[in-house]
Amino acid sequence: MVSDSDTLADLRDRLQADSPKQQLSAVHELLALGQGGIEVLTRTLVERKDQPATTLDGKIVQVLYATEPETLGGLLAQYWPQGRLAMPSAMDIDYKPLQDLLVAQAFEQADRLTLTKLCELAGPTAVKRKWVYFTEVEQFPAVDLQTIDRLWLTYSEGKFGFSVQRRIWLSLGQNWDKLWPRLAWKDDNIWTRYPSGFVWDLSAPDGHLPLSNQLRGVRMMASLLAHPAWTVEG
Known part of the structure; x- marks a missing residue:
């Protein structure tokens, strides 16, 4: 025995x-x-x-x-007074609240805060309008996108994160029409209803989060997934 x-x-x-x-x-x-x-x-x-x-x-x-x-x-x-995961930022942005939400597996709130942090990266105008232009994504510091991505990866058993979405996108030959249903952002050519239609726990498909809602659409996602953050060391 x-x-x-x-x-x-x-x-x-x-x-x-x-x-x-x-x-x-x-x-x-x-x-x-x-x-x-x-x-x-x-x-x-x-x-x-x-x-x-x-x-x-x-x-x-x-x-x-x-x-x-x-x-x-x-x-x-x-x-680790700032949190178990180091959170470097080129713009002195505080990511500790995001880490705290992810530790608590409060994924819906973390998703909304992720959009807020992306707006902070884009600047005061984006913060005021509460969403990000695709041209603003190109100017994001790589280190900040890597920090956000590592937070999502670390606290989702590796299921969620921009880098996961990028890996899936590349595996599909960069085909957007195939990506949306794979992420469960679209079903039968109908966009998933926000927030009730999304899955806010680890039973969701790989890459389902972060969504931040405003990321739907080819130009925004193209800028995000093609960002140099994913091809340079953090």
């Missing part, structure tokens, strides 16, 4: 696997084991404190937020 300690040890080893899929599976299994599993996840997060955040760190933070908020708060205050 396999003991609980053996099971915990096995799952702890799986957290060190090279495969993000195996890591995330181990997180979910540890969560199901209760307090013992939570303790393993907490130790793992601390042991990885000096490493760049990945989907593993993002998922552990989300688990602790839901189960041990005081413990998470103490760890963040001690090691």
